Every structure is written in C-alpha cells, then in structure tokens.
Amino acid sequence: MRISRVCALVGAAVSAAVLAVSFAPAQAADLGYGSVKDIPPPAPSGRAWYLKGTIGMTNSEPGGLWTGEYASGDFSIHHKDIKSAPLYGIGIGVEHSRWLRFDITGEYRGKQHFVAHDSYNNGGPCPGSGCGTNDHSANLESWLGLFNAYIDLGTWHGVTPYVGGGVGLTSITTMGYKDINVPTGGFAYAVNDKTTTNFAWALYAGLSYDVTDRFTLDLGYRYTDLGSIKTSAVRTYDDPELLSPFEVHDIVSHDLLFSGRFRLDRPAPSYPVAFK
Known part of the structure; x- marks a missing residue:
C-alpha cells in the first residue's frame, strides 16, 4: 500500500516537470523569441574607463601689460601678441553614463613667443631722454592640468555633440625676457627665468565620432583662462640697479583640440545576466 502511494507521487512529479518544460518554450515563443537563449541581455549601462591622447594648437591672447616704469610717465601700448604653438596632452577618464563623462588631463603647450610694443613720454626732451619706445619679447613654456566634465547631447549617425568644463592648475615659465629701446639705444633683460603657477579653468564644445565600439575620435574647441605671469627682476645693461x-x-587661449579616446573595457551590463 505504501509502495503504491510512493509510485503515485513520483508519477505526479514527473508529469508536473514535463508540463513545466513544455510550457517554457511556448511562453518564450509568445514573447517573440524561439528559445530562452535568444532573449537578448539587458541594455548596457554605458560606464567604461578610457585613455585619451590629444594634439592641437594654442591661440593665446595677452590681457593688460604692466611694469613699474609705466607709473612714471605717459605710456601707450601699440601691439601685444602671443604666437600660436602646438600642444600635446594625455588623460584618463570614465564614461559614467551615456550622457556624462569625466577625465583628468595633462598637457604640454609648447614654447610660445610673446611680443609687445609701447611708447612713452615722461615730459622731458623729445626726441631725447624724455620719450622713446620699448620692444618687449620673451618665450613662454607652459603645462596645464585639468579635471574635466562633459555632457554628451545625443548621437546622430554616429556623431555626438558635447559641451563641458574644467578646472585645474597651469605652470608658465617666462624665459629670456628682453626690453629694447631703439631711440635711446637702451637694453634691459630679466635676471632669471621665472615660473608662475596659476588656477586655470576651461570651457569646451565639440563633436565626437565612434569609429568602433572602443575607439572614438573627437574634434573640439576650448576656451582656457591661464591667469597672469611676470618676469623676475629686470636690469639694464649699463646699470646694476x-x-x-x-x-x-x-592670458586666455582659444585652443583647437583633436583627440582619440580608447575604452579599456566594453560597457558592463546594468545588472547580472545568466550565461548561455
């Protein structure tokens, strides 16, 4: 009697298992898939670490000019400029989501040539010691480090426009400063090279294009505020004072940037899925 009851329970369990197995494919078919294996995994979260390399051009502009000698007379500044130079940068970042990215970048901005021209009249004899001109020149070598955040604005045909901003530090070395006064035959020079470290900030706008699922090309514009600089003390050639x-x-700069981003890993799923 007990044996027959056990056999009946086993038979019922087998029947239930057969019904469950036959019902699962039918349910998957109702969802539009031929089998459970054909159901796609969930959409990726978009988070991925990446390395970044950048080349570009600086286009810096000086603001105001000042030296203590300007306080002694009537000075006029006629020209000032910082010549363009190539820049080279590297960085590491993370795509936090499909819309938001962060990275840290370091950049060498090359040697840029600074020039300026002014004239003065201190009330004395002119022509003579009471008036003259100054031609200023120096080489500027700078490094820039920034922490950046970007907002991707959607993708159309593989092209993604973005905007962003960054904050950080810049180190600018002023080298070989000279002041030549042609009318009076005067010459002055900076005693030493001088390095100035400033707070820096930047604003970005650009377009990126996904060449593959791991490699992206990026063409961008950046407005960069680099702060102010000054030389060491200045000495004339004939006066020890x-x-x-x-x-x-x-100093601000309008920079053109061409970058490549390589993802170190593909975006991870947003939640675990079963392996096939």
Missing part, C-alpha cells in the same frame, strides 16, 4: 618685473595679465 634692479627694476620691477614686467607683467602680463589675464
């Missing part, structure tokens, strides 16, 4: 430094205020 030290004069005040020459200062360049509020």
Whole structure:
C-alpha cells in the first residue's frame, strides 16, 4: 500500500516537470523569441574607463601689460601678441553614463613667443631722454592640468555633440625676457627665468565620432583662462640697479583640440545576466 502511494507521487512529479518544460518554450515563443537563449541581455549601462591622447594648437591672447616704469610717465601700448604653438596632452577618464563623462588631463603647450610694443613720454626732451619706445619679447613654456566634465547631447549617425568644463592648475615659465629701446639705444633683460603657477579653468564644445565600439575620435574647441605671469627682476645693461618685473595679465587661449579616446573595457551590463 505504501509502495503504491510512493509510485503515485513520483508519477505526479514527473508529469508536473514535463508540463513545466513544455510550457517554457511556448511562453518564450509568445514573447517573440524561439528559445530562452535568444532573449537578448539587458541594455548596457554605458560606464567604461578610457585613455585619451590629444594634439592641437594654442591661440593665446595677452590681457593688460604692466611694469613699474609705466607709473612714471605717459605710456601707450601699440601691439601685444602671443604666437600660436602646438600642444600635446594625455588623460584618463570614465564614461559614467551615456550622457556624462569625466577625465583628468595633462598637457604640454609648447614654447610660445610673446611680443609687445609701447611708447612713452615722461615730459622731458623729445626726441631725447624724455620719450622713446620699448620692444618687449620673451618665450613662454607652459603645462596645464585639468579635471574635466562633459555632457554628451545625443548621437546622430554616429556623431555626438558635447559641451563641458574644467578646472585645474597651469605652470608658465617666462624665459629670456628682453626690453629694447631703439631711440635711446637702451637694453634691459630679466635676471632669471621665472615660473608662475596659476588656477586655470576651461570651457569646451565639440563633436565626437565612434569609429568602433572602443575607439572614438573627437574634434573640439576650448576656451582656457591661464591667469597672469611676470618676469623676475629686470636690469639694464649699463646699470646694476634692479627694476620691477614686467607683467602680463589675464592670458586666455582659444585652443583647437583633436583627440582619440580608447575604452579599456566594453560597457558592463546594468545588472547580472545568466550565461548561455
């Protein structure tokens, strides 16, 4: 009696298992898939770490100019410029989501040539010691480090426009400063090279294109505020007395950037899925 009851329970369990197995494919078919294996995994979260390399061009502009000698007379600045130079950068970042990215970048901005021209009239005899001109020149070598955040604005035919911003530090070395006064035959120079470290900030806009699922090309514009610089003390060739430094205020740069981003891993699923 007990044996027959056990056999009946076993038979019922087998029947239930057969019904469950036959019902699962039918349910998958109702969802439009031929089998459970054909059901796609969930959409990826978009998060991935990447390495970044950048080349580009700087287009810097000096703001105001100042030296202590400007306080002694009537000075007029006629020309000021910082020549363009190539830049080279590397960085590491993370695509936090499909819309938001962060990276840290370091950049060498090459050697840029600074030039300026002014004239003065201090009330004395002119032509003579009471008036003259100054031709200023120096080489600028700079490094820039930034922490950046970007917002991707959607993708159309593989092209993604974006905007962004960054904050960080810049180190600018002023080298070989000279001040030549042609009318009076005067010459002055900075005693030493001088390095200035400033707070820096930047604004970005650009377009990126996914060449593959792991490699992206990026063409961007950046407005960069680099702060102010000054030389060391200045000395004339015929006078041991030290004069005040020459200062360049509020340097900004309109930079053109061409970058490549390589994802170190493909985007991870947003939640675990079963292996086939």
